[in-house]
Amino acid sequence: MIIDILAGAVRGGTSIMYAGLGETISERGGVINLGTEGAMLLGALGGYAVTAETGNPWLGVLGGALAGALLSLVHAVLVVSRRANQFASGLTLYFLALGVTSLFGVSYVSRQINAFTPVPVPGLSEIPGLGPILFDHDPLVYVAYVAAPVIWWVLFRTRVGLLVRTAGERSEALEVNGYSVQAVRYCATVAGGALAGIGGAHISIAYANSWFENMIAGRGFIAVALVIFAMWNPVRIMAGAYLFGAALSLASVLQTSGIAVNQFALNAVPFVLTLVVLAILGRRTMLAAPDELLKVFDNSRTT
């Protein structure tokens, strides 16, 4: 039972992790993207459509990433170039994505695809306990194992990461050194959208293996909450995504075991966890936030 919950946590947390990592990059660069749910929807449809047309799920991942990146590019144009309100732009783009994917996704609802299937890692998947939890999943789960530490390393140990973080902390320092804040923010936002798109594609071509309108069902918003929960740290995103994934998979395992728990209450667990963290850490979450992000929250501190 514990193994089922943990294996489910890893499988179910993966899409949230990709989206959370993307949002972390974006917010580290100073741009909040509430359209993450929309980027995941576009990624789910893009991934499904490309897989259906080409028969290759890896091309589907690419399609999902491009679709997510495209939506975030629109967000970047609005908030970086046009300096529009980040919350308004993100939410509007989410609703746009919901409508667009519902409209254009109709023809894919009944299509069958050559989806990703679990690939047990030879040897490792035989380990009692750990094997089924960690090493009996689809390839995108394994890619996520590597993605989180790599993104941490890029953000905190490389020049590119320094540029992104500076755009989010002290953007004027970038200008002084001859870099374009706008260019860096464009890159961070679009990269974030691409990762959210991969997260969406994971749901449609590796996890649920189908496309239906609104199939992300709030996981993109969980990812945005996760970024605060993880205090803008990719490695904590990984841990948090699996924790949220465990909350989701707990609902399945408890029901299957006949343990009476209200389903609607279980659905709320990820959000309750985030609220608890916000309540406990209070201002400390804001201290961890990129400085430029605080300007978005606080209108009196204009750029």
Add this chain to the structure above:
Amino acid sequence: MRLTRTARVCLVAAVVAVLAACSPAVSTPEADGSAPAGDSAPGADATKVGVIAVGPKDDFGYNQAVFQGVEALRGEFPDLEVLEAYNIPEDDTAATTMESMVAQGATIIFATSYGHLDAAKQVADAHPEVVVVHQGGLLDPAPANMGTYFGSVFEPVYLAGIAAGAATQSGKLGYIYAIPIPQTLANINAFTLGAQSVRPDVEVTAVSTTSWCDPATQADRVASLLSSGVDVMTQHQDCTKTIIEATEAAGAFTVGYHADASSLAPVGWLTGSEWNWGPLYTDIVQTAIDGGFTGSEYNGNYRANMASGENPFVASAFGPSVSDETKALIAAAAEELEAGGSPFTGPVTAQDGTVTVADGETPPIETIEQMDYFVQGVTGTVS
């Protein structure tokens, strides 16, 4: 039967606006919305029919069945024009869409989702010359130009339960449902009673997704059920592809619901229940065209069942693994239902041991449509 989504409202509003803009091109004498000439009966001599559905027409489920009913109408009435609108949410959009269909000359309207009822009433009140029928609702009383219709869904589900009980090795069956509404509870109970009739020790694990279509949650539920030893899976969901494909991949059996999805499970498909709206839609339209809608059985709450011989919810075709012996058992049970029997003929015992239907009694349809408990043999909670 899904939640309202603002985005869809905007989208559909735009589509409706376009439709409305186009309507003069296809207008007929009735198109200006004024009362028809003379005092003819509602829907009489209709040349256009409008149908609205809450989901997409190819969902392997409830809405696909509506689409198939529409196709049957087209086959029966080659001269009739059928206007269709899918993905219509259960809010004002439904009324706007139906109004637009009336403006285009439709004089018979089918509103096919449970939550379209209020909008359907509104349209019926505004247009006494138009027949409005609603799928699954209850009216008290029905205006002269309106009615509701539905089938006894739990009857074929009971028959499918027999197939599941005969097929299971582990004695564990899985039932994935959305929310515990009476119709779903009656289905789960009928399925359990059917399975118990051939295998008394069978256990049905009922798990909720809290949504009519959330494929990722479905994937999670299927994985848990399969891992717990379930070897026959069924569901009451609007979209079914994720569940059926995952079950087939695991080598377990599938019992379908809403539509024939055997193409998704060529090996493990046992049987299922599906809508066959064609004959009923046809009869309703014919009755209206003939001018006899008002006062007919459709001008009220029409419920068909197997005993009346016209239940629009029927058993699906059998899959390859179902034995002749099982088919004979199911045929015998079907005969009993056709003779007026019920899956819920007592004794029926709830999970907590209370006898809810006394020995030999048969509850009326109104009682079944208000069911609020699981029977013994179901693992799960109504919460």
